[in-house]
Amino acid sequence: MFFATRCLPGGGETTPPPSDPTTPTTTPTTPTTASPVATGGLDAKMKAKGKRYFGTATDPGTFGNSQVASIIRAEFGSVTPENSMKWDATESSRGSFNFGNADALVNFATTNGKLIRGHTLVWHSQLPGWVSNINSASELTTVIQNHVATVAGRFKGKIDHWDVVNEVFEENGTFRNSVFYRLLGEQFIDIAFKAAKAADPNAKLYINDYNLDYAGSKINAMISLIGRLKSRGVPIDGVGTQAHLIAGNSINSVPAQIxxxxxxxxDVALTEIDIRIRKPVTSALLTQQATDYATIIKACVDTPKCVGATVWGVSDRNSWVDSTFPEFDAPLLFDDNYAKKAAYTSASNAMN
Structure with missing residues (x-):
């Protein structure tokens, strides 16, 4: 494992981007079944290879920009909410749910014929303090079940894939010391998946993690866990590998891990792809980044069980990398001015 500093979880959004204030609400939206639609750009090429989508992460704070919205409409067939469906955004106070930004994301997606990858139901980060302070296993079980039932249930019939449980492992393959694991052991995963299945039976249910890109303890632990979950009859459909990578750093190992x-x-999905470049960004590093994007997109194309790929954002102008890894830059397919980069061309060509 080459990371000196790990990729932060779930796209690493330690502070959600600013967005318009919303009024807490519990009124459900009318369910409509999402389905793939004819799209141009990257998504059309991915579908031509028998895959389900080529997607991006976004939220009202980014797709509210007309240039970003236009790129999403033209290029991508799926959207993942970057922050708006996380626990702190949807249930910051116990039993008080706020779906303003999540509803806006779902409405944008359905209006424009995009699939939605729900992200994420149970995760140790961006977790309200009231959840972290629970000290009863039975109480936490009830809280997980209620949260998952309410959030997944609200969007029943609209979500294609759900990242039900996110980032359960440390780098050495041991379980993360979260409130969920401390009180419930790995059974918290079973509880969350069963609640998600009950809330939205037709959504595909995923476990998602980062640094599954290299052989070693972490991916081995994930594969072992998946075997146990399947043996217990847990309703799990897929595994997401985030693919937060660094240009030129052993990316040739990624296809074997997929x-x-x-x-x-x-099923396997590349869920949060970005390939960041150490500053200063040079033409040579941009060329390397392009090569690396081609490697991982082709790996998905060449793996029958890989259903799709999602890049973690549209343009370099709005990426979590800027604030989290200030020594890095330029991780995405479009530059700060929303122009296609060499990485875009190479990702596109990898699907030819």
Whole structure:
């Protein structure tokens, strides 16, 4: 494992981007079943290869920009909410749910014929303090079940994939010391998946993690966990590998790990792709980044169980990398001025 500093979880959004204030609400939206639609750009090429989507992460704070919205409409077939469906955004106070930004994301997606990857239901980060302070296993079980039922249930019939449980492992393959694991052991995963299945039976249910891109303890632990979950009859459909990468750093190892995850029998998705470049950004590094994007997109194309790929944002102008890794820059397919980069061309060509 080459990371001196790990990729922060779930896209690493330690502070959600600013967005318009919303009024807490519990009124459900009318369900409509999402389905793939004819799209141009990257998504059309991915579908031509028998995959389900080529997607991006966004939220009202980014797709509110007309240039970003236009790119999403033209290029991407799926959207993942960057922050608006996380626990702190949807239930910051116990039993008080706020779906303003999540509803806006879902409405944008459905209006424009995009699939939605729900992200994420149970995660140790961006977790309200009231959840972290629970000290009863039975109480936490009830809280997980209620949160998942309410959030997943609100969008029943609209979500294609749900990242039900996110980032459960440390780098050495041990379980993360979260409130969920401390009180419930790995059974918290079973509880969350069963609640999600009950809330939205037709959504595909995923476990998602970062640094599954290299052989070692973490991916081995994930594969072992998947085997246990399947043996217990947990309703799990897929595994997401985030693919937050660094240009030029052993990315040739990624295809083998995608195949290893596919060998579990689950669907595989590349869920949060970005390939950051150490400053100063040079033409040579941009060329390397382009090569690396081609490597991982082709790996998905070449793996039958890989259903799709999502880049974690539209343009370099709005990326979590800027604030989290200030020594890095330029991780995405479009530059600060929303122009296509060499990485865009290479990702596109990888699907030819």
């Amino acid at each position: 195949r290893a995850l596919a060998a579990t029998g689950l």
